[in-house]
Amino acid sequence: MFETVIGLEVHVQLNTKTKIFCSCPTSFGHEPNTNTCPTCLALPGALPVLNKEAVKKAISFGVAVESKINQNSIFARKNYFYPDLPKAYQISQFEIPIVEGGFLILDMEDGSHKRVGITRAHLEEDAGKNMHADGESRVDLNRACTPLLEIVSEPDMRNSNEAIAYLKKLHAIVRYLGISDANMQEGSFRCDANVSIRPKGDEKLYTRVEIKNLNSFKFIQKAIEYEVARQVEAWQDGVYERDVYQETRLFDTNKGETRSMRGKEESADYRYFPDPDLLPVYIDEELREEASKIPELPDEKKIRLVDEYKIKEYDAGVITSSLEMAHFFEDMLKEGISGKNGVTWLTVELLGRLKGGVTIEQSPVNAQKLGHLVKRIEDDTISGKGAKELLDYLIENDEDVDSVIEKLGLKQVSDDGAILEAIDAILASNQEKVLEYRGGKEKLFGFFVGQVMKNNKGVNPAMVNDLLKKRLG
Ligand code: ADP
Ligand code: MG
Ligand code: ZN
Numbered sequence: 001m002f003e004t005v006i007g008l009e010v011h012v013q014l015n016t017k018t019k020i021f022c023s024c025p026t027s028f029g030h031e032p033n034t035n036t037c038p039t040c041l042a043l044p045g046a047l048p049v050l051n052k053e054a055v056k057k058a059i060s061f062g063v064a065v066e067s068k069i070n071q072n073s074i075f076a077r078k079n080y081f082y083p084d085l086p087k088a089y090q091i092s093q094f095e096i097p098i099v100e101g102g103f104l105i106l107d108m109e110d111g112s113h114k115r116v117g118i119t120r121a122h123l124e125e126d127a128g129k130n131m132h133a134d135g136e137s138r139v140d141l142n143r144a145c146t147p148l149l150e151i152v153s154e155p156d157m158r159n160s161n162e163a164i165a166y167l168k169k170l171h172a173i174v175r176y177l178g179i180s181d182a183n184m185q186e187g188s189f190r191c192d193a194n195v196s197i198r199p200k201g202d203e204k205l206y207t208r209v210e211i212k213n214l215n216s217f218k219f220i221q222k223a224i225e226y227e228v229a230r231q232v233e234a235w236q237d238g239v240y241e242r243d244v245y246q247e248t249r250l251f252d253t254n255k256g257e258t259r260s261m262r263g264k265e266e267s268a269d270y271r272y273f274p275d276p277d278l279l280p281v282y283i284d285e286e287l288r289e290e291a292s293k294i295p296e297l298p299d300e301k302k303i304r305l306v307d308e309y310k311i312k313e314y315d316a317g318v319i320t321s322s323l324e325m326a327h328f329f330e331d332m333l334k335e336g337i338s339g340k341n342g343v344t345w346l347t348v349e350l351l352g353r354l355k356g357g358v359t360i361e362q363s364p365v366n367a368q369k370l371g372h373l374v375k376r377i378e379d380d381t382i383s384g385k386g387a388k389e390l391l392d393y394l395i396e397n398d399e400d401v402d403s404v405i406e407k408l409g410l411k412q413v414s415d416d417g418a419i420l421e422a423i424d425a426i427l428a429s430n431q432e433k434v435l436e437y438r439g440g441k442e443k444l445f446g447f448f449v450g451q452v453m454k455n456n457k458g459v460n461p462a463m464v465n466d467l468l469k470k471r472l473g
Contacts, residue, residue: 007155013188020147021048040145042086059291067102097122117154309339335371
C-alpha cells in the first residue's frame, strides 16, 4: 500500500497598478511590448526600484496565514537563460523570503479539517511570454517584471482532493484580501504540483516529480492522479529507480497524461546571489501595521454567517468559498429574509439555473431581486412553486419582482374568507366523501386539498390544509 505526498507551489500575480521594479502598468491584454521601459526590457544601466504596494500585499498575505514576517528580506538573482527573460536572471528571493511559515486549514467534503503548512512566500518578478504562431516565435515583454508572490506549501497533502481543497482555500484567501484577481485562465494564479509516493508508514520523502502547466482545478486533479498511478505502477513493476527521478513534467491536457519536459534543476544550478542593485527590504512598524489591517477572511466570515443567520456550517462553507457568493448572500439577506431560505434560493435555485459557465457575478438576477423574491414567499404573497416560475421568468427577463407577480398571476389567495368559501364549495359538492372521511377514511383529506387547489389557482396550500382540518372537524 502506498501513500501519496504532495507539495504545491503557487504563483499569485499581485494586482498592483505598476510592475514590481519599474513604473510600467501591469494591465493585461495590450499590444505586445507596449507596457515596457528600459528596466523591464533589461537595457544596460537601468536600475530596479522596489514597488512598496507589492511588499504591502505580501505582508497582508503573511498576516492572513499567520506567518512570520521577516523585517529584513533579501532579493536575489536567479540565473538561467530563456528568451522571455531579457536579463538572463529573475529577481526573486532565496535565503530570506519576506514571509516564512504559516498554515491553512482545509475544509474537506466529509466535514473534516486538515492543516497544511506554508513553508514560505516570497516576492519575485514574472518573465515575459513566448508566442509561437505561423512557424515564428516572438517575445512579448508586457508581463515581464509584474509582481508575483510565490507561495510554497509543506509536503503535507495526501491525495488530489486535499490538493484541490488547498488551492481553493488559497484562492479564496487572496481574493478576500484583494491582493490578486487570481484568474486562472489569465494566469494570475498558477500552480506547480510536486508529487511523490511512499510505502504507507514510511516517514521519509521519496523522489518527487514537479508538474507544470496546470491552469485549472480539473487539470491539476487529473495530472496528480495520473502521476501517482505512473509512480505506483513503476514501483510495482520493479522499475521505480529507473522511471521515477527528479524532473519537471508537463501535463498534456489532450492526452490526460504527464510527460517529461526537462531534468529538474537543483538550486545550485541557478547560482543565486544577492542582487547588488537592490537594498535589503526593511519593513518598518508603520508599513507592517498598515498591511496588517486585513478584511474578514473566509473562515471568520463562515463563523459569523452561522452565528448571525443560523445557517448550517456546511452551507456557510459553500457560500464563503468565494467572495462573490458571500457578497451575494449578504446582499440577499438585506431584504430581511431568513438565512435558511437565502441559502436554498441562492445555492439550489439560482445556481441550478445558471448554465454554461455563467458565474454568480454575471447572474441575470441580482442579489437584491432574489432576496425580494424570497421575501414574497415569506410574506405568503406567492407559493414556493410560484416562486420557481417567477425565477425562471426573471432569468430570461430583466423585470421587477412585484410587477411580474401581478403579470403572471402568481399572487396566492391568503385571505381566510375567500379560502373558506372555496372549501365549502368543494365540500358541498362532495358530500358523500365528506361522510366517508368522517367515518374514518382519513386518506380522503388529500383529495379535498387537491380539489380546492385545482379549482382555485393561487391559494396558499398551507392555509388550505389548516382551514380544511378545521372545517372537517
Ligand atoms: P524547488 O523550489 O526546487 O521546486 P523546494 O524545496 O522549494 O524546491 O520544494 C518545492 C515543493 O516541493 C514544496 O512545496 C515542497 O513541499 C514539495 N516537496 C518537496 N519534497 C517533496 C516530496 N518528496 N514529495 C512531494 N512534494 C515534495
Ligand atoms: Mg519549484
Ligand atoms: Zn518597465
